[in-house]
Amino acid sequence: MGRASTTHGGRGRRLGGRTVRVAAAVAATVALAACANAPAAPGTASLGTSTGSGGGAAAAQADPGLPQRLAAAVGGDGARAELEELQRLADANGGNRAVGTPGYDAAVEHVAGVLRESGFEVSTPAFQVRTFSAGDARLTVAGAPVTTEVLSFSPATAPGGLTAPLSLRPRTPQDTTPGCDAADYAGMPAGAIAVVERGVCPFGQKSQLAGAAGAAAVLVVNTEDAALPATLDDTPGVVPTASVTRTAGAALRDGQQATLLLDTTxxxxxxxNVIAETSTGDPDRVVVAGAHLDSVGEGAGINDNGSGSAALLEIARTLGGAPPVGQKVRFAWWGAEEIGLVGATKYVEGLSETDRARIALYLNFDMVASPNAAYLVYDGDDSDGLGGTAGPAGSDTAERVLTESLVAAGVPGPEGTAFDGRSDYGPFIEAGIPAGGLFTGAEEKKTPEQAQKWGGTAGQSYDQCYHTPCDRLTNIDLTALDRNVTAMASAIGRFAVDLTGVPRR
Known part of the structure; x- marks a missing residue:
């Protein structure tokens, strides 16, 4: 998940806020059920098929009972089986599904194979991506070692490291954007190591500005005593950049002699990516549902984001390639999310203006089975004030429908989570495409109020194995997985047959 490879200097995802209360949570589902056909046995055949060739003919054959039947036909057991396969593939290929590894390629072939067997036309379009690896990272200040962490896509120092005086960049209490402006580096000695606080602008911007002002390197001081997994992304003109904790940063003094060694490649x-689309439905109004398939290099990534990938594959397999829908449904499994949302970004950038306009809505599912699960819906209209932004028109409808779907699946009081662009929906909302999605939480801690209504342990992270080797099958909350795959299916089905509330662009 791109949350770990944080691009911006601000704090990560902020959770909680106003609880989303839904007075009549199942109203939409009940209304659809009233028109549904009698349920059949689970599987593709239970959802019916359409003989329409798209456009108006397909739209006329859209079955309003499909959302209810799709939600009833999927479940956590099917998604769990897919997670077992993703675990097996990781174990057989170096322990992960990170970009550029045999494990990721094996996962692509598996997902594509399941989709083809389910009646989809499948493509696996390639894209170019910069990959990053880090070896040694050492910092010595005034002769004493200081724990440091390299930022992704930092240039390496010379093999023996670089030695230079520290230059603390002053900040006044009124300065809410430390290190984000060229003026913040005025008067810095040439060749110094700039020390700047974490703040609201991208880390790459800080490093670029410091380098332009003559800095040999940058140290970013975190706002808390924790590691700062972050990235410079594809920012030109950056210099070697690492981070230190808040306490370590507070001990640094202007002019101290420091040696920084970063071994990076x-x-x-x-x-x-993996892309599959129904043969039925209006090709001019496409509903896209996506999840990233890659993991970090540290482990198998079974929650992040095997859970979203497996849940989406269970839904696609059950829906089949020719369902009775009004809009085409396009399923996507993205690559290289963990190093900067690269697969989704390349996909959106590669679409013509006409094809972008054909995407009516994007739904994103990234971590849907966290072991100390929260039940969070992206705050598409920024009504919760969680630090994100309002999405394009129609994002509010996605939030409402996903919330209703969670409640119908048995979740009390889903909450909003900031629409801050830190997962694969980011490139879509930047392109003006409305979006939404579900999330069960990563590194932040569950509140007592959340534990009371959802269970789990207050004061502990939603996922203590986030981006670590222990993110394996034992790291999955099966109840959260079952509830989320059901809610996902209900929402995807609803928008596949009815785009009310999502305006044409």
Missing amino acids: IQQQSSR
């Missing part, structure tokens, strides 16, 4: 590689 940046390469250009090829990766792939």
Whole structure:
């Protein structure tokens, strides 16, 4: 998940806020059920097929009972089986599904194979991606070692490191954007190591500005005593950049002699997305549902984001390639999310203006089975004030429908989570495409109020194995997985047959 490879200097995802209360949570589902056909056995055949060839003919054959039947036909057991396969593939290929690895390629082939067997036309378009690896990272200040962490896509120092005086960049209490302006580096000695606080602008911007002002390197001081997994992304003109904790940063003094050694490698590689689309439905109004398929290099990534990938595959397999829908449904499994949302970004950038306009809505599912699960819906209209932004028109409808779907699946009081662009929906909302999605939480801690209504342990992270080797099958909350796959299916089905509330663009 891109949350760990944080691009911006601000704090990560902020959770909680106003609880989304739904007075009549199942109203939409009940209304659809009243028109539904009698349920059949689970599986693709239970959802019916359409003989329409798209456009108005397909739209006329849209079955309003499909959302209810799709939600009833999927479940956590099917998604769990897919998670077992993703675990097996990781174990057989170096322990992960990181970009550029055999494990990721094996996962692509598996997902594509399941989709083809389910009646989809499938493509695995390739894209170019810069990959990053880090070896040694050492910092010595005034002769004493200081724990440091390299930022992704930082240039390396010379093999023996670089030695220079520290230059603390002053900040007044009124300065809400430390290190984000060229003026913040005025008067810095040439060749110094700039020390700047974490703030609201991208880390790459800080490093670029410091380098332009003559800094040899940058140290970013975190706002808390924790690691700062972050990235400079593809920012030109950056210098070697690392981070230190808040306490370590507070001990640094202007002019102290420091030695920084960063051993890093940046390469250009090829990766792939997986794209599948129904043959039925209006090709001029496409509903896209996506999840990232890659993991971090540290482990198998079974929650992040095997859970979203497996749940989406269970839904696609059950829906089949020719369902009775009004809009085409396009399923996507993205590559290279963990190093900057690259697969989704390349996909959106590669679409013509006409094809972008054909995407009516994007739904994103990234971590849907966290072991200390929260039940969070992206705050598409920024009504919760969680630090994100309002999405394009129609994002509010996605939030409402997903919330209703969670409640119908048995979740009391889903809450909003900031619409801050830190997962694969980011490129879509930047392109003006409305979006929404579900999330069960990562590194932040569950509140007592959340534990009371959802269970789990207050004061502990939603996922203590986030981006670590223990993110394996034992790291999955099966109840959260079952509820989320059901809610996902209900919402995807609803928008596949009815785009009310999502305006044409």
